[in-house]
Amino acid sequence: MKDAFGAPQSLLVLGGTSEIALATARRLIALRTRRVWLAGRPSPALDAAAVELRDRGADVRTVAFDALDPGAHEEVLGKVFAEGDIDVVLMAFGIAGDQARDEEEPLAAVRVAQTNYTGAVSAGLVCAGALQAQGHGSLVVLSSVAGERARRADFIYGSSKAGLDTFAQGLGDALQGTGVQVMVVRPGPVRTRALAGRPEQPLSTTPEAVAGAIVTGLRRRSETVWVPGSLRVVMSALRHAPRPLFRRLPL
Amino acid sequence: MSVDTVSLTGWGRTAPTTAVRFRPRTYEEAAAVVRGRGPRGALARGLGRAPGDAAQNAGGSVLDMTGLDRVRALDEEAATVRCDAGVTLDRLLRILLSRGLFLPVVPGTGRITVGGAIGSDVHGQDHPGAGSLARHVDALELLTADGEVRTVTPGTALFDATTGGLGLTGVILSAALRLKRVTTPLVSVSTERATDLDDLLARFTAAGSDRSPYASAWIDLLARGRATGRGVLTRGEHAPSSVLPAHARRTMRAPRTVEPDRRPTGPLLPGGLLGRTATALLNEVRYRSAPRARTGELRTTAAFFHASDALPDANRLYGRAGLVRYRFTVGYGQEETLHRVVRRISARRCPAFRAELQRFGAAGAGLLSFPAPGWTLAVDLPAALPGLARFLDGLDDEVAAAGGRVCLAQDARMRPETAAAMYPGLGAFRELRAELDPTGAFRSDLARRLAL
Ligand SMILES: Cc1cc2nc3c(=O)[nH]c(=O)nc-3n(C[C@H](O)[C@H](O)[C@H](O)COP(=O)(O)OP(=O)(O)OC[C@H]3O[C@@H](n4cnc5c(N)ncnc54)[C@H](O)[C@@H]3O)c2cc1C
Ligand SMILES: NC(=O)c1ccc[n+]([C@@H]2O[C@H](COP(=O)([O-])OP(=O)(O)OC[C@H]3O[C@@H](n4cnc5c(N)ncnc54)[C@H](OP(=O)(O)O)[C@@H]3O)[C@@H](O)[C@H]2O)c1
Numbered sequence: 001m002k003d004a005f006g007a008p009q010s011l012l013v014l015g016g017t018s019e020i021a022l023a024t025a026r027r028l029i030a031l032r033t034r035r036v037w038l039a040g041r042p043s044p045a046l047d048a049a050a051v052e053l054r055d056r057g058a059d060v061r062t063v064a065f066d067a068l069d070p071g072a073h074e075e076v077l078g079k080v081f082a083e084g085d086i087d088v089v090l091m092a093f094g095i096a097g098d099q100a101r102d103e104e105e106p107l108a109a110v111r112v113a114q115t116n117y118t119g120a121v122s123a124g125l126v127c128a129g130a131l132q133a134q135g136h137g138s139l140v141v142l143s144s145v146a147g148e149r150a151r152r153a154d155f156i157y158g159s160s161k162a163g164l165d166t167f168a169q170g171l172g173d174a175l176q177g178t179g180v181q182v183m184v185v186r187p188g189p190v191r192t193r194a195l196a197g198r199p200e201q202p203l204s205t206t207p208e209a210v211a212g213a214i215v216t217g218l219r220r221r222s223e224t225v226w227v228p229g230s231l232r233v234v235m236s237a238l239r240h241a242p243r244p245l246f247r248r249l250p251l
Numbered sequence: 252m253s254v255d256t257v258s259l260t261g262w263g264r265t266a267p268t269t270a271v272r273f274r275p276r277t278y279e280e281a282a283a284v285v286r287g288r289g290p291r292g293a294l295a296r297g298l299g300r301a302p303g304d305a306a307q308n309a310g311g312s313v314l315d316m317t318g319l320d321r322v323r324a325l326d327e328e329a330a331t332v333r334c335d336a337g338v339t340l341d342r343l344l345r346i347l348l349s350r351g352l353f354l355p356v357v358p359g360t361g362r363i364t365v366g367g368a369i370g371s372d373v374h375g376q377d378h379p380g381a382g383s384l385a386r387h388v389d390a391l392e393l394l395t396a397d398g399e400v401r402t403v404t405p406g407t408a409l410f411d412a413t414t415g416g417l418g419l420t421g422v423i424l425s426a427a428l429r430l431k432r433v434t435t436p437l438v439s440v441s442t443e444r445a446t447d448l449d450d451l452l453a454r455f456t457a458a459g460s461d462r463s464p465y466a467s468a469w470i471d472l473l474a475r476g477r478a479t480g481r482g483v484l485t486r487g488e489h490a491p492s493s494v495l496p497a498h499a500r501r502t503m504r505a506p507r508t509v510e511p512d513r514r515p516t517g518p519l520l521p522g523g524l525l526g527r528t529a530t531a532l533l534n535e536v537r538y539r540s541a542p543r544a545r546t547g548e549l550r551t552t553a554a555f556f557h558a559s560d561a562l563p564d565a566n567r568l569y570g571r572a573g574l575v576r577y578r579f580t581v582g583y584g585q586e587e588t589l590h591r592v593v594r595r596i597s598a599r600r601c602p603a604f605r606a607e608l609q610r611f612g613a614a615g616a617g618l619l620s621f622p623a624p625g626w627t628l629a630v631d632l633p634a635a636l637p638g639l640a641r642f643l644d645g646l647d648d649e650v651a652a653a654g655g656r657v658c659l660a661q662d663a664r665m666r667p668e669t670a671a672a673m674y675p676g677l678g679a680f681r682e683l684r685a686e687l688d689p690t691g692a693f694r695s696d697l698a699r700r701l702a703l
Binding site for chain 2: 007136
């Protein structure tokens with residue numbers, strides 16, 4: 001159960017090696033979290049993540065989960081929930097794709113869409129149902145600022161996040177009054193290992209900062225979280241910028 | 252019987268969860284709910300005045316007991332009453348007072364049910380003499396996991412598990428209580444101001460202080476420096492009939508000359524506005540407006556015991572994030588810990604308006620009962636205060652190291668291992684539950700959170 005400050009005792013991460021998710025798990029373990037499930041594609045990285053969190057005092061288990069295999073979601077996730085309440089589900093899987101290649105290879109683009117959007121729709125619905133049955137819990141969805149407005153540089157990824165974001169907002173509305181919170185997190189570019197070495201982008205952030213914002217959002221029972229927080233204002237302006245102008249912005 | 256799906260919180264309005272709420276009007280309806288419970292179990296709920304998650308059962312059934320509100324038998328001769336669990340203390344007090352009777356234990360609010368009062372084994376300002384409520388219970392009717400109703404009497408393991416058992420042994424349907432007699436509906440009150448915490452503790456224990464059974468102090472937790480822990484000590488005793496004019500002696504009605512107490516006892520500001528500056532100011536006013544020393548002031552029992560019930564719901568003043576009540580006790584001889592906790596809260600400048608210090612006497616037999624001989628301090632804090640979670644964990648450690656404990660019935664945030672360390676009766680409580688209720692028919696959010 002979450003305490004009065006929204007700190008969960010149990011956590012399920014979908015996308016168990018995600019840097020943002022692991023930064024969040026570390027923070028939550030430092031608060032109240034004792035049981036952690038890392039769901040993801042089996043790999044040495046997944047096992048290593050489990051070991052690292054175990055060293056921090058949590059009881060960590062891994063479970064095989066593939067976003068691209070929605071047919072199995074019900075069964076895989078059902079088993080996790082059958083083992084005990086999950087206070088927070090963190091949906092962190094996702095791929096950025098490679099815009100240039102994905103434009104050349106439609107099947108690669110579809111893979112981005114299927115992972116980030118349809119995979120999330122399926123897993124999100126399964127988790128929402130389980131949370132609703134237990135009468136409490138939060139579903140934290142990692143969307144992206146890229147879903148707010150199409151950009152030339154990453155619209156394939158962006159459109160998948162736009163779909164995910166809209167889905168998560170609607171799900172949150174549908175779950176009003178059920179005791180289940182859906183929190184949409186919209187980070188700007190996050191300086192993860194994958195982005196290391198690339199030039200600094202404006203309004204970028206770190207996995208730790210996103211983790212901190214998630215913990216605060218849980219405490220405040222927020223519906224939407226922007227990281228950094230200033231993105232909320234920036235995007236409310238950019239959202240309405242005329243397209244010819246937006247195209248010319250150095251974003 | 253009405254049924255709906257609702258999101259529930261305690262008085263502190265933190266950590267909402269959803270349950271199916273049933274409102275039984277008869278014992279049979281209550282039994283039907285318990286028998287027909289789903290896999291997430293059932294739990295009794297009174298008026299939801301527990302500040303934390305004690306009266307919540309996420310995803311399960313909650314029995315709202317306020318529909319079971321009949322006073323079954325009142326024996327004026329023997330001074331006993333038998334009533335349903337959903338009867339409120341307020342109502343009971345009104346009925347009793349008109350007959351020269353009074354509740355044996357009166358907690359800080361009258362807006363709670365008899366079932367909730369027993370479920371958290373409440374204490375009043377006269378704990379050193381009166382003990383907690385369980386001491387005055389002759390018998391309970393308890394609806395257990397099998398759907399049967401048992402009569403539970405003092406001296407049995409089930410009684411000790413149920414009083415203070417937070418609804419986890421079953422649903423209390425009715426209770427028989429032993430009452431006390433009073434000759435007037437008035438309390439003779441004395442007030443004194445203490446300049447710091449040492450002064451306050453000394454006044455609590457001063458010679459002759461046990462003449463007034465009721466004693467409670469408000470501490471100004473925003474006072475700093477030499478004034479740290481200053482406060483106002485209020486004592487009371489039931490006024491003898493000699494204070495009443497002759498014509499009023501038989502009626503048990505408060506004479507018109509006694510005004511209800513209208514001095515400020517709580518802030519009246521709109522939600523969330525209560526910052527630390529405002530609180531510091533209000534505290535200053537409250538401290539200064541208290542008499543340095545006054546005796547023999549007459550107040551109605553309602554004004555003395557439940558003045559804050561007359562104000563708009565104070566829990567709404569803490570904004571959307573709600574409030575967290577921190578109530579702990581440390582034994583006599585551990586005053587240094589009390590000092591440290593008060594200093595730490597003061598140093599943090601928490602906007603704490605409600606802060607109440609009382610004394611406890613001998614502990615009862617309740618396995619999870621809170622009171623133990625010593626000092627008890629209760630502080631209401633806004634849950635939105637940054638860093639409060641860790642700060643309170645630190646206080647827990649301080650209290651545990653001194654052999655003290657934090658009140659389960661009012662908790663919303665403790666760690667399971669701290670709770671287990673503070674309540675040595677928990678092992679026996681778990682064993683009894685495992686035997687009586689192997690499938691876990693009775694569950695609460697608190698029990699899940701603390702692995703009770
Ligand atoms: C302003 C204020 C002042 C307070 N002052 C004091 C005080 O001075 N001393 C003190 O001891 N406490 C005090 N309390 C705490 C309060 O007395 C307890 O939390 C009490 O249990 C609340 O009663 P309720 O009817 O609202 O029960 P709820 O809050 O609804 O339930 C509390 C617990 O009792 C159980 N319960 C309720 N009904 C039944 C039943 N029929 N059978 C079995 N279990 C049941 C519930 O499952 C739950 O675990 C105060 C609370 C407030 C808000
Ligand atoms: N990094 C950013 O700049 C940024 C910005 C905004 C939003 N986000 C979003 O935030 C989330 C987490 O980001 P991150 O940077 O922490 O990501 P990351 O470190 O790259 O991790 C992504 C995770 O997704 C998993 N994943 C990919 N495909 C999967 C599939 N088919 N099935 C199951 N798991 C799969 C990966 O698992 P494997 O180990 O098996 O590959 C990995 O655990 C993502 O949704 C991302 O889109 C990121």
